Amino acid sequence: MSLQGKRILIAKPGLDGHDVGAKIITLALRDHGADVIYTGLRKSPDYIARTAVDEDVDAIGLSVLSGSHQEMLVATLEQLKAMDADDIKVFIGGTIPPDDHAALIAAGVTDIFTSEMNLQDTIARLAEALA
Amino acid sequence: MFRQKEDEKSVTTPSGIEVPVVVFPEMLEGSPLGQPGEAPFTRGVFPNGYRGRLWTIRQYSGFGSAEESNQRYRFLLEQGQTGLSVALDLPTQCGYDPDDPMAIAEAGKVGVSLSNLAEMEILFADIDLAAISTSFTINGAAAMIFAMYVAAADKAGIPRTALTGTIQNDILKEYVARGTWIFPVKPSMRLIADSILFANKETPRFNPISIAGAHVRDAGCTAVEEIGYTLVNGLAYVDELLRRGGEVDSFAKRLSFFFYVHMDLFEEAAKFRAARRIWARIMSERYGAKDPRSLLFRFGVVCGGSSLTAAQPLNNIVRVGIENLAAVLGGAQSIFTCAYDEAFQIPTEQSAEIAVRTQQIIAHESGVANTVDPLGGSYYVEYLTDRMEAEILAVMQEIDDYGGVVKAIEEGYIQMRLAQRAKERKEKIDSGERVVVGVNRYRHEDEKAQLGEVFRLDLGNRRRILEKYQATRDRRDNDAAMATLRRLGVAAQTDDENLMPYLIDCCHQYVTVGEMVAELKSHWGEFQEPALIA
Numbered sequence: 001m002s003l004q005g006k007r008i009l010i011a012k013p014g015l016d017g018h019d020v021g022a023k024i025i026t027l028a029l030r031d032h033g034a035d036v037i038y039t040g041l042r043k044s045p046d047y048i049a050r051t052a053v054d055e056d057v058d059a060i061g062l063s064v065l066s067g068s069h070q071e072m073l074v075a076t077l078e079q080l081k082a083m084d085a086d087d088i089k090v091f092i093g094g095t096i097p098p099d100d101h102a103a104l105i106a107a108g109v110t111d112i113f114t115s116e117m118n119l120q121d122t123i124a125r126l127a128e129a130l131a
Numbered sequence: 132m133f134r135q136k137e138d139e140k141s142v143t144t145p146s147g148i149e150v151p152v153v154v155f156p157e158m159l160e161g162s163p164l165g166q167p168g169e170a171p172f173t174r175g176v177f178p179n180g181y182r183g184r185l186w187t188i189r190q191y192s193g194f195g196s197a198e199e200s201n202q203r204y205r206f207l208l209e210q211g212q213t214g215l216s217v218a219l220d221l222p223t224q225c226g227y228d229p230d231d232p233m234a235i236a237e238a239g240k241v242g243v244s245l246s247n248l249a250e251m252e253i254l255f256a257d258i259d260l261a262a263i264s265t266s267f268t269i270n271g272a273a274a275m276i277f278a279m280y281v282a283a284a285d286k287a288g289i290p291r292t293a294l295t296g297t298i299q300n301d302i303l304k305e306y307v308a309r310g311t312w313i314f315p316v317k318p319s320m321r322l323i324a325d326s327i328l329f330a331n332k333e334t335p336r337f338n339p340i341s342i343a344g345a346h347v348r349d350a351g352c353t354a355v356e357e358i359g360y361t362l363v364n365g366l367a368y369v370d371e372l373l374r375r376g377g378e379v380d381s382f383a384k385r386l387s388f389f390f391y392v393h394m395d396l397f398e399e400a401a402k403f404r405a406a407r408r409i410w411a412r413i414m415s416e417r418y419g420a421k422d423p424r425s426l427l428f429r430f431g432v433v434c435g436g437s438s439l440t441a442a443q444p445l446n447n448i449v450r451v452g453i454e455n456l457a458a459v460l461g462g463a464q465s466i467f468t469c470a471y472d473e474a475f476q477i478p479t480e481q482s483a484e485i486a487v488r489t490q491q492i493i494a495h496e497s498g499v500a501n502t503v504d505p506l507g508g509s510y511y512v513e514y515l516t517d518r519m520e521a522e523i524l525a526v527m528q529e530i531d532d533y534g535g536v537v538k539a540i541e542e543g544y545i546q547m548r549l550a551q552r553a554k555e556r557k558e559k560i561d562s563g564e565r566v567v568v569g570v571n572r573y574r575h576e577d578e579k580a581q582l583g584e585v586f587r588l589d590l591g592n593r594r595r596i597l598e599k600y601q602a603t604r605d606r607r608d609n610d611a612a613m614a615t616l617r618r619l620g621v622a623a624q625t626d627d628e629n630l631m632p633y634l635i636d637c638c639h640q641y642v643t644v645g646e647m648v649a650e651l652k653s654h655w656g657e658f659q660e661p662a663l664i665a
Contacts, residue, residue: 014221014236014237015221015222015224015225015227015233015234015237016221016237016241016310017221017305017308017309017310017311018310019310020349020350020351020549020550020553023546023549023550023553023554023663024550024553024554024557026550026663027550027551027554027663028554038662038663040660040662041310041660042225042233042310044232044233066221066236066237066240066241067240067241068236068237068240071236072236095475097475116440116441116442116570118561119554119557119558119561120561
């Protein structure tokens with residue numbers, strides 16, 4: 001599975017500083033040929049959407065471990081829509097309780113990745129969604 | 132004689148140190164073991180070990196409002212806990228008030244919201260600050276929270292000299308791992324020096340810094356790197372304090388450390404024995420410390436963290452027990468044990484109680500605390516201690532060679548190293564090379580998350596936090612508050628006037644953390660994260 005030519009923004013919305021997962025996935029996606037930009041910590045949904053548009057990415061990976069996943073997803077999708085960029089697929093990763101998955105999917109997330117998932121599986125599913 | 136077979140795969144510790152099938156005495160490097168409480172401190176910093184005084188059982192706790200946290204503290208004190216530990220919400224840690232747009236989703240979520248002195252007064256209601264030691268996990272905004280604690284004592288009529296406890300106040304590791312930085316490195320180092328120099332004079336029993344390796348460990352590095360990076364950070368603070376005119380023997384005895392303990396029992400115990408030797412030697416040889424207390428490497432630990440699993444969570448009770456044992460064998464001064472459900476939720480009262488009981492069982496039933504350094508003289512443990520000491524020194528040298536820790540942070544060198552280590556660790560777990568029971572071996576294929584009792588945050592909580600915050604601001608003498616804030620701003624523009632008295636004045640007038648931080652940001656700017664590039 002190759003992500004050659006794909007541009008991906010890995011983003012940390014909100015205040016939580018747990019960026020290990022975001023950094024692991026950034027490096028792993030690069031290993032598979034993607035161009036990956038990592039925003040760094042504490043970015044607003046507005047900043048994330050603008051960066052995604054400016055950088056012309058195919059996908060955004062939101063990393064949320066503070067429990068604010070639903071709020072952050074919805075806000076980011078709204079900003080993308082306002083910028084007429086809702087063709088950009090949004091993924092979410094982090095500590096996301098199984099009970100919350102349905103609401104995230106209903107809100108429009110493309111896929112959900114949790115920390116205990118195998119890295120290869122995560123990348124395969126992402127590549128498939130972007131194929 | 133036992134020998135490793137020719138074709139047998141070599142066994143290493145998680146730090147990559149070769150583990151012999153059997154260690155024989157001639158494999159030891161002859162490092163001096165010494166006596167407990169004496170240089171080189173391999174066997175501990177106190178001559179009587181835990182016979183003199185047991186470690187402090189200190190649980191990290193606090194959530195939602197100050198009222199709820201106050202209730203939880205009083206519950207934990209009744210359970211026999213001997214120190215309080217305050218978890219703060221992310222807005223407070225990052226210097227935002229609860230009404231800030233950046234704080235909207237997070238006020239009161241992972242800890243207590245402590246935006247001003249009124250909240251701290253509620254947090255410690257009916258708790259005697261002179262009788263309890265309190266630990267605050269706060270870094271970017273540490274000086275403000277320390278100032279608030281001093282102001283709370285002032286208001287309660289408690290002498291500052293009676294205060295005991297710790298603020299984490301270790302900004303360097305925030306830039307690479309934990310992420311609650313606010314200001315650029317230079318003014319941050321100033322605030323840390325300010326608070327330590329202030330504490331030396333005014334609150335001599337309070338630990339104004341806890342130099343932490345726990346977070347870089349959780350971010351992916353090995354036990355060797357955890358100690359190496361942390362000692363390098365500690366020495367950077369020592370250099371800053373000396374530059375500010377501090378005397379090594381006046382501040383060094385108040386420096387303390389904080390680490391994670393992971394699952395390799397002997398490597399974890401050995402890392403502390405090695406760290407004690409290195410720190411004492413550097414303080415004595417490089418900095419000329421004369422006071423014996425300046426040489427003591429005192430540390431607290433967390434048992435749990437990233438070694439806990441969400442799968443089969445009850446297994447975590449066993450993990451925490453083993454890690455707790457490693458901490459005791461390594462000679463920790465204070466121990467925090469994670470609750471078994473902490474990998475996926477805020478602990479319940481039941482899981483929090485088991486975590487405390489784990490420590491009490493080790494303390495009072497296992498017998499390991501009855502003699503000092505029970506591992507001393509074990510061929511394997513002494514071999515590991517020697518090897519870890521050498522490897523830790525190599526990590527410290529690597530940072531020195533790069534140009535020092537500040538440069539390594541500003542250029543993202545350590546951040547990239549941690550990211551690579553985290554990825555390696557993840558790949559080893561994915562491939563099964565590193566066994567995690569219940570996750571990559573002996574797993575229940577059809578497992579549904581075994582969540583048990585789930586603690587739910589009160590949904591009205593956020594609204595109440597905002598209302599109280601607004602009420603305090605409405606009630607305060609606003610002119611007086613703004614005047615103290617302006618004086619803080621003026622002092623911040625000097626080179627190195629100590630800002631602690633100004634921050635305490637602000638707190639007395641109910642100036643908020645967000646206001647103090649915003650004032651300082653207007654003069655100092657914010658830290659800019661380097662890009663993640665190899």
